[in-house]
Amino acid sequence: MSNSSKEIPYKIYLEENEMPTQWYNVRADMKKKPAPLLNPGTLKPMTFADLQPVFCDELVKQELDDTHAYIDIPQEIREFYKMYRPSPLVRAYCLEKKLGTPAKIYYKFEGNNTSGSHKLNSAIAQAYYAKKQGLKGVTTETGAGQWGTALSMACSYFDLDCKVYMVKVSYEQKPFRREVMRTYGASVTPSPSEHTAVGRKILQEHPGTSGSLGCAISEAVETATSLEGYRYVLGSVLSQVLLHQTVIGLEAKAALEKYNIQPDIIIGCAGGGSNLGGLISPFMGEKLRGEKDYKFIAVEPASCPSLTRGKYAYDFCDTGKVCPLAKMYTLGSGFIPSANHAGGLRYHGMSSILSELYDQGLMEARSVEQTEVFEAAEQFARVEGILPAPESSHAIRVAIDEALKCKETGEEKTIVFGLTGTGYFDMTAYQKYNDGDMSDYIPTDADLQVGFDGIPKFPGNEF
Numbered sequence: 444m445s446n447s448s449k450e451i452p453y454k455i456y457l458e459e460n461e462m463p464t465q466w467y468n469v470r471a472d473m474k475k476k477p478a479p480l481l482n483p484g485t486l487k488p489m490t491f492a493d494l495q496p497v498f499c500d501e502l503v504k505q506e507l508d509d510t511h512a513y514i515d516i517p518q519e520i521r522e523f524y525k526m527y528r529p530s531p532l533v534r535a536y537c538l539e540k541k542l543g544t545p546a547k548i549y550y551k552f553e554g555n556n557t558s559g560s561h562k563l564n565s566a567i568a569q570a571y572y573a574k575k576q577g578l579k580g581v582t583t584e585t586g587a588g589q590w591g592t593a594l595s596m597a598c599s600y601f602d603l604d605c606k607v608y609m610v611k612v613s614y615e616q617k618p619f620r621r622e623v624m625r626t627y628g629a630s631v632t633p634s635p636s637e638h639t640a641v642g643r644k645i646l647q648e649h650p651g652t653s654g655s656l657g658c659a660i661s662e663a664v665e666t667a668t669s670l671e672g673y674r675y676v677l678g679s680v681l682s683q684v685l686l687h688q689t690v691i692g693l694e695a696k697a698a699l700e701k702y703n704i705q706p707d708i709i710i711g712c713a714g715g716g717s718n719l720g721g722l723i724s725p726f727m728g729e730k731l732r733g734e735k736d737y738k739f740i741a742v743e744p745a746s747c748p749s750l751t752r753g754k755y756a757y758d759f760c761d762t763g764k765v766c767p768l769a770k771m772y773t774l775g776s777g778f779i780p781s782a783n784h785a786g787g788l789r790y791h792g793m794s795s796i797l798s799e800l801y802d803q804g805l806m807e808a809r810s811v812e813q814t815e816v817f818e819a820a821e822q823f824a825r826v827e828g829i830l831p832a833p834e835s836s837h838a839i840r841v842a843i844d845e846a847l848k849c850k851e852t853g854e855e856k857t858i859v860f861g862l863t864g865t866g867y868f869d870m871t872a873y874q875k876y877n878d879g880d881m882s883d884y885i886p887t888d889a890d891l892q893v894g895f896d897g898i899p900k901f902p903g904n905e906f
């Protein structure tokens with residue numbers, strides 16, 4: 444559908460003065476809003492006062508705001524963004540040629556910073572608000588390590604202490620990630636650990652567990668709320684994170700508009716939903732306002748299929764059940780996914796904004812198996828040069844599938860996908876794939892039922 448007479452370059456960059464100055468809050472344009480977070484004790488919506496002990500004040504405001512469509516990006520954050528943004532929107536000419544598809548494929552590449560992912564977009568915002576509030580430091584969890592790295596970078600920039608609980612399996616598999624974080628001054632603890640009450644409890648119940656994001660979140664929250672001058676920050680799932688990540692979608696939209704390109708399909712991988720939500724938000728806004736139509740596809744691993752096989756219900760955000768209840772597509776907070784190689788996609792739930800959009804039929808979801816994801820990763824790396832993160836490769840898989848469909852039908856669709864990061868720290872996974880040792884684990888219905896049984900039951904939470 445591209446109707447430009449201008450030649451489209453390999454990379455579309457924005458000028459500094461074309462970069463977004465505001466984030467876009469898609470909730471403002473949703474007629475039916477995402478369900479509010481609930482206080483697990485009272486089952487009433489979480490208020491500012493309930494959330495304030497856990498999160499920074501300004502971030503609580505953003506979390507609760509479902510009416511303001513645009514929120515100013517503070518000058519300090521915009522300046523930091525300029526060090527590694529705008530990120531390029533790349534026309535995948537070489538991939539198109541290799542596939543022999545009439546489809547036009549673009550990807551928005553977020554791997555051009557040391558964290559190797561889009562996570563820095565929210566890390567810097569959260570660190571900024573913590574600093575502005577005069578805090579000493581922040582705590583967090585990290586799975587694959589990208590979020591912990593991003594937060595370490597952001598905290599060192601603003602001179603804040605940073606305590607990271609890293610999912611044990613990643614801590615062991617990715618020692619170099621850990622060292623990057625320590626280089627930026629963070630302290631890194633494998634989770635579950637003996638440092639927290641909740642960690643000790645989880646270890647007692649599941650001795651030898653390789654950990655999960657849900658466990659690590661519980662430990663980080665406990666540490667933040669028991670230390671004076673600390674708050675907890677989260678790298679995904681929350682509406683505030685999705686808001687910060689809209690810088691991806693806003694830049695992508697501005698770049699496409701520069702060349703009059705009209706996308707048909709927008710694809711992203713979905714762990715907690717922040718990059719996908721950030722990428723699609725401005726386009727979804729147009730769809731919600733009835734201005735334009737797009738097909739949005741969320742891609743998740745078949746081993747952790749929250750959208751495609753989960754329940755839409757209120758559930759805990761963490762294994763230790765210390766966080767508020769969020770209404771989302773969930774596999775149950777007790778679900779511990781198999782140790783697949785896309786650590787950033789191993790979360791039991793999904794952003795409540797994306798969950799609601801999916802429930803309203805405004806977005807589709809697909810699950811894909813690990814080996815086919817690495818096939819796509821390899822194909823992409825060989826023609827486009829970038830070695831993609833396993834998480835990002837989920838989006839590549841479906842972008843390729845859609846482009847191959849166009850090859851059959853002869854349709855010249857325009858496909859945009861989010862290439863969230865690079866995979867240099869994932870070489871163990873690539874090694875397994877190269878050696879032919881990679882397996883596809885898909886949970887059975889009975890496996891999933893165990894997780895569903897742990898979803899809290901109360902009137903109004905039928906699923």
Ligand SMILES: *Cc1c(COP(=O)(O)O)cnc(C)c1O
Nearest residue numbers: 679714715716717718787834864
């Ligand atoms: C964390 C991560 C993801 C998944 O997180 P979302 O919040 O769903 O975006 C995807 N890709 C990379 C490279 C990541 O680091």
